[in-house]
Amino acid sequence: MSILDDKPRISTPLTLEQKQVQAARRMTQIAKRMLEQIIASHKELLGVVYKNRQGLTPQQVYDGLGADAVEAVTLSRGLQAFVNTATGKTAIDTSEMPELTLNGDGTVTVAVEAVEEVVE
Numbered sequence: 416m417s418i419l420d421d422k423p424r425i426s427t428p429l430t431l432e433q434k435q436v437q438a439a440r441r442m443t444q445i446a447k448r449m450l451e452q453i454i455a456s457h458k459e460l461l462g463v464v465y466k467n468r469q470g471l472t473p474q475q476v477y478d479g480l481g482a483d484a485v486e487a488v489t490l491s492r493g494l495q496a497f498v499n500t501a502t503g504k505t506a507i508d509t510s511e512m513p514e515l516t517l518n519g520d521g522t523v524t525v526a527v528e529a530v531e532e533v534v535e
Contacts, residue, residue, distance in 0.1 A: 427486060428466060439507070443512070450498060450502065450506075451499060453461075453497075453498055454498055454506055454507060455493060457491065457494055457495065457498070457507050458474050461491075461512075462510070463476065464476045464477070465512065474512065474523075474524070474525040477515075477522070477523040477524075477525060479520070480522075481522065482520060482521030483521060484521060484523040485517045485518065485521045485522070485523060486521070488515060488517060488523055489517075494507075495507045495509060504522045513525050513526050514526035514527070515528035
């Protein structure tokens with residue numbers, strides 16, 4: 416039999432236990448892939464700020480966000496906390512990042528301008 420044949424495949428109905436195993440395996444795969452995608456996206460986001468390809472400093476990147484900078488940082492920190500809690504480890508480490516001041520007008524101030532190779 417070829418996969419190109421039009422004949423329907425005959426399969427044995429799955430037991431309840433087999434269905435449960437398949438569902439559990441699929442859920443696990445999806446959850447793992449979801450976390451991996453979040454981690455990769457977050458690292459990419461940090462790269463835009465701290466390894467900017469256009470030569471911008473972190474402060475210049477945050478200045479470009481204007482009054483939306485605090486929201487961006489808050490969302491980023493929320494994702495970081497979620498991932499680190501979900502994985503039970505520090506999957507996203509920003510401990511070497513400069514201190515950020517979240518200003519009341521929505522802007523962000525970077526404490527240190529000189530940041531070298533802090534994002535993997």
